[in-house]
Amino acid sequence: MMKVSVCIPAYKQVAYLQRLLDSLLIQTFDDFEVVITDDSPDNSVEQCVQQYLQRLPIRYYRNEPARGMPGNWNTALDLARGEYIKIMHDDDWFATPTALGLLVQALDDNPQHDFAYAAYYNYYLDNGTTKLMTSPAYFRKAFQKDPVNILHDNLVGPPSVMIHRNKPAYRYDEKVRWTVDVDFYIRLLQQRPGFTYIAEPLLYVGMGKEQITEEVHGVREVYIPEYFYLLQKTGNGHFKSILVYDFFWRLLRNMKIRDVKDIRKAGFNGPLPVVTTYILNWQRRIPFLRKGPVSKLWMSLSFLFAPGK
Structure with missing residues (x-):
């Protein structure tokens, strides 16, 4: 068993996927596997993955038929063999070479927690600007007291900013799309209260109109x-x-x-x-x-x- 499974539910966005895989190549922490589950209607993602097979420990799986969001996310989690799961959407990427290692360390240093997350940058794909996104103390206090308080404002962020222990109970509810992340955080923390927050921004989160969540906003x-x-x-x-x-x-x-x-x-x-x-x-x-x-x-x-x- 390796330490962490980097799970990438992919869909067509080859240029973004390359950026993510390139950010994995420079990580100083190397005890990981990459699980890519592909919902694409063509073989563009598979062809992209072929270029990285000699440089990254990739396991590629093509969904037949496509599972959609978040079914594709759960497929990746089901295939993961790591002690920890680090889900990464294909339009997001690691901001620094030490990012993955710091996320792993957050769980290593806090065995009482199953969940950790970090500050991050929103990256606006249409103009290339960024915005620092943090989780202020008042929110963390309320989130710790009752995870349902995240409904007031999701100041954790999207799934790419967090890491969690690999347990069968930690799966996304496939009945929802817009609330899928906050629903997941609530259920995970209700099962195992407590979390670790990393104030250093460790990831870039791509923000664009082509995202599925924008369709339902x-x-x-x-x-x-x-x-x-x-x-x-x-x-x-x-x-x-x-x-x-x-x-x-x-x-x-x-x-x-x-x-x-x-x-x-x-x-x-x-x-x-x-x-x-x-x-x-x-x-x-x-x-x-x-x-x-x-x-x-x-x-x-x-x-x-x-x-x-």
């Missing part, structure tokens, strides 16, 4: 079913946190949900959190105050009397 028929499904799995108790309550308030407001019928029309038919109608009633009282500081104040006031606290 802000889509009511995606957000409502997926977030309500996630909340159904986590339970009503988390609404005791004002961070979760505020997230739910903003979700209903921003998706223009006026009543329960709108939730059903958006595609969610399961049981609703007990605070759903309560929040909708409060929002209907002052419908013209939909955003801004006054909405935040109104939300905070409603939280004081929310059911189930």
Whole structure:
């Protein structure tokens, strides 16, 4: 068994994949395998991989038929033989030669944790600019207290910024697309609380309009079913946190949900959190105050009397 499996669920983006593989070639930590699972409709990824077989310990697998996102991610994890799993999307890459080693060290030094993540750079593919993304102390404290608080704002980042121990229970929910990363983080930390954060930016995360997540960004028929499904799995108790309550308030407001019928029309038919109608009633009282500081104040006031606290 090697120390870490670098799992790359690939799809057509050969130029980006080459950049990622080149960043692996210069890593000072070398006790790893590379698992590439390919969902592409052609052999472009396979041809790219052939160029690296003599330089990297690659295991290539072609999905027949294609599994889609996140099924392709789970295929890579299922094939992984390393003690740790480092998933890398094919448009992301390691920022420094020591990046992989530092991520591995974070778990080695903290055996009580199954999960570690690092600061990173967003890299905007259309213009080549970057933005440093960090995980501030207030967020880490709330995330440690209850991982469901990540719903307020995902300040962990996408899966490429983290590493976790290789356990069969740690797989992505294939019923969702937009919430797939936060759902994974919540479930992993509910099974094994605690995490390690690395303040040094270790990765670049490619940001572009061609990404699958961009196709579903802000889509009511995606957000409502997926977030309500996630909340159904986590339970009503988390609404005791004002961070979760505020997230739910903003979700209903921003998706223009006026009543329960709108939730059903958006595609969610399961049981609703007990605070759903309560929040909708409060929002209907002052419908013209939909955003801004006054909405935040109104939300905070409603939280004081929310059911189930």
